[in-house]
Amino acid sequence: MMMFLRPLKNRLFLVFSQVARWGSQPGDDEHTRLNKALIVGASVLFIPAGWVWAAGYFGLGLPLAGALPLSASFILLVSLLYYLRTHRYSFLLWVALTQTLFMPAALSIALGGFVNSGLVILWSALAPFAALILEDLRSALGWFVAFLAVIGFSAWLQPQLPYIRPLPESLVMLSFVMNLGNAFVITFITAAYFVAQKEIFKARSEALLLNILPPEIAEILKEKPRHIAQTYPQASVLFADIVNFTPLSASLSAGEVVDMLNDIFSAFDVITKKHGLEKIKTIGDCYMAAAGVPRPRADHAEALASAALEMQAYMRTHTFYGRSLQIRAGIHSGEVVAGVIGRDKFIYDLWGDTVNTASRMESHGLPDTIQVTAQTASLLPASFHLKRRGVVRVKGKGAVEVHFLTGKSSPENL
Numbered sequence: 001m002m003m004f005l006r007p008l009k010n011r012l013f014l015v016f017s018q019v020a021r022w023g024s025q026p027g028d029d030e031h032t033r034l035n036k037a038l039i040v041g042a043s044v045l046f047i048p049a050g051w052v053w054a055a056g057y058f059g060l061g062l063p064l065a066g067a068l069p070l071s072a073s074f075i076l077l078v079s080l081l082y083y084l085r086t087h088r089y090s091f092l093l094w095v096a097l098t099q100t101l102f103m104p105a106a107l108s109i110a111l112g113g114f115v116n117s118g119l120v121i122l123w124s125a126l127a128p129f130a131a132l133i134l135e136d137l138r139s140a141l142g143w144f145v146a147f148l149a150v151i152g153f154s155a156w157l158q159p160q161l162p163y164i165r166p167l168p169e170s171l172v173m174l175s176f177v178m179n180l181g182n183a184f185v186i187t188f189i190t191a192a193y194f195v196a197q198k199e200i201f202k203a204r205s206e207a208l209l210l211n212i213l214p215p216e217i218a219e220i221l222k223e224k225p226r227h228i229a230q231t232y233p234q235a236s237v238l239f240a241d242i243v244n245f246t247p248l249s250a251s252l253s254a255g256e257v258v259d260m261l262n263d264i265f266s267a268f269d270v271i272t273k274k275h276g277l278e279k280i281k282t283i284g285d286c287y288m289a290a291a292g293v294p295r296p297r298a299d300h301a302e303a304l305a306s307a308a309l310e311m312q313a314y315m316r317t318h319t320f321y322g323r324s325l326q327i328r329a330g331i332h333s334g335e336v337v338a339g340v341i342g343r344d345k346f347i348y349d350l351w352g353d354t355v356n357t358a359s360r361m362e363s364h365g366l367p368d369t370i371q372v373t374a375q376t377a378s379l380l381p382a383s384f385h386l387k388r389r390g391v392v393r394v395k396g397k398g399a400v401e402v403h404f405l406t407g408k409s410s411p412e413n414l
Contacts, residue, residue: 038133040083043076043080048073051069053069054066065110079092093135105124105153118172122182123179125147232293235291236301236303236333237354241362243325264314264315272289272307275306278294278295289307290304305331306408309370311327311329312368329365329370330359331373334357357394361402364395370405371389371403371404384409388403389402
């Protein structure tokens with residue numbers, strides 16, 4: 001039996017999914033497409049359900065009660081066809097919410113009141129709940145006030161109605177169970193929807209924030225947005241620039257340039273993460289990273305030097321649109337100031353002489369080399385291979401002793 005029902009269930013699900021997409025347009029965003037799928041899918045389900053509902057009341061000899069869901073189904077069907085022709089989503093939504101609000105209330109009156117109808121009026125609560133999901137909060141509040149008004153009017157009108165029990169007692173009891181149960185099910189589903197959406201939004205916000213800021217800084221800003229500036233006495237800063245990128249980019253399309261940079265910098269991101277470094281930013285074709293911020297570490301120079309060698313190796317072993325590329329890298333170690341600037345768009349950045357010197361090491365370096373200052377060289381263990389370049393004149397710094405970082409011995413060779 002289950003083997004027979006499972007394919008049927010899957011087929012019905014596919015049919016419903018296809019029907020729910022009716023009316024969506026190519027330009028719709030994800031939220032709008034979802035809302036349209038929800039209202040169209042709910043309409044397609046309610047139309048035949050209304051026919052069954054009406055047939056039951058007609059069968060019990062209650063023509064007025066039967067006419068209400070039958071009329072509502074017909075109006076909704078016409079509105080759905082009109083929507084599929086015109087794509088006027090707001091009109092279909094208004095019709096669906098209006099019928100959801102007033103039809104159960106009218107049915108309650110036709111059946112003799114709250115008790116005699118088995119509290120069928122509780123279905124009217126779907127209108128504000130649906131508006132809360134499919135529209136904004138202001139609109140949902142309007143529908144909620146309308147729901148309270150309908151409940152109040154029905155309560156005022158009930159004493160005027162003749163005390164009759166048009167439904168058998170067993171059906172009244174069944175209606176109570178179904179309507180009360182559905183009310184709680186609807187409330188739970190709605191609450192679960194908002195909790196799920198909140199969790200999704202929170203996860204996306206966390207991921208986006210952590211793409212911009214280090215986790216420690218993000219936690220501080222989430223607790224209390226404020227100015228952040230910290231001094232780190234010992235840190236290392238890296239700048240890595242793609243050699244001859246400007247003339248190369250002139251020979252490529254815009255899409256190819258972006259794809260190439262994305263491939264290179266994504267690989268650098270993996271290396272940076274592997275060594276526990278902090279990516280600071282990219283500036284055009286230049287990649288900036290640091291070690292020792294915002295998490296102080298004694299091996300900041302060693303970690304950054306290892307990462308630089310891996311970046312260099314990656315560039316040597318990969319081609320991009322048939323071209324071999326090189327980087328020119330520079331590293332310097334010393335005190336830096338780190339902080340967050342910006343009010344609307346945050347950025348975690350570094351300042352100070354150490355940053356400027358690291359930038360000069362890159363710009364005054366040679367293609368396919370990693371140039372480091374004497375301060376950084378003195379912090380590297382013997383496993384790193386250094387070649388003294390000598391003293392170079394650096395703009396704004398004067399004479400600076402520099403070295404080329406050429407490699408690193410593997411542990412077994414030490």
